[in-house]
Amino acid sequence: MEEFIAAWIARHGATRDRLLPLLHAMQEEAGHVDDAWVPGIARALNLSRADVHGVITFYHDFRRAPPGRHVVKLCRAESCQARGGAAIEASAARRLGVAMGETRGDGQVALEPVYCLGLCAIGPNALVDGRPVARIDADMLERIALEVAA
Numbered sequence: 001m002e003e004f005i006a007a008w009i010a011r012h013g014a015t016r017d018r019l020l021p022l023l024h025a026m027q028e029e030a031g032h033v034d035d036a037w038v039p040g041i042a043r044a045l046n047l048s049r050a051d052v053h054g055v056i057t058f059y060h061d062f063r064r065a066p067p068g069r070h071v072v073k074l075c076r077a078e079s080c081q082a083r084g085g086a087a088i089e090a091s092a093a094r095r096l097g098v099a100m101g102e103t104r105g106d107g108q109v110a111l112e113p114v115y116c117l118g119l120c121a122i123g124p125n126a127l128v129d130g131r132p133v134a135r136i137d138a139d140m141l142e143r144i145a146l147e148v149a150a
């Protein structure tokens with residue numbers, strides 16, 4: 001990952017405000033931002049390791065471990081919660097066999113929270129491998145489970 005960081009810095013600069021774009025680029029490249037990469041990131045941007053670690057752990061979107069082959073993100077924001085999001089989350093965890101915020105042991109699927117997809121009127125909502133899915137109910141959840149089993 002050192003080479004990736006060096007190439008990215010050469011294109012985009014090494015100012016402190018480059019931290020978030022670099023982390024996003026690394027996650028896009030590798031699927032996650034590994035803790036082992038923190039010292040290299042800190043050195044490249046002249047930040048402390050604590051600064052980098054703090055940003056990675058503050059933002060829910062950054063993964064610190066490789067994701068599952070499929071990623072199901074369930075909306076936990078207010079409107080989806082008011083439309084039964086908590087019950088859908090519990091059902092999804094049971095049906096997919098993975099707790100919220102975790103990747104299933106076989107690496108097939110990860111279940112992650114997301115906070116508002118801008119589809120509030122037609123919730124509860126999810127992103128399945130980046131594709132928005134609205135009005136999730138038991139039938140829709142079953143379709144999602146079959147989709148991510150493939």
Ligand code: FES
Nearest residue numbers: 075077080117120
């Ligand atoms: S609250 Fe879930 S999409 Fe806005």
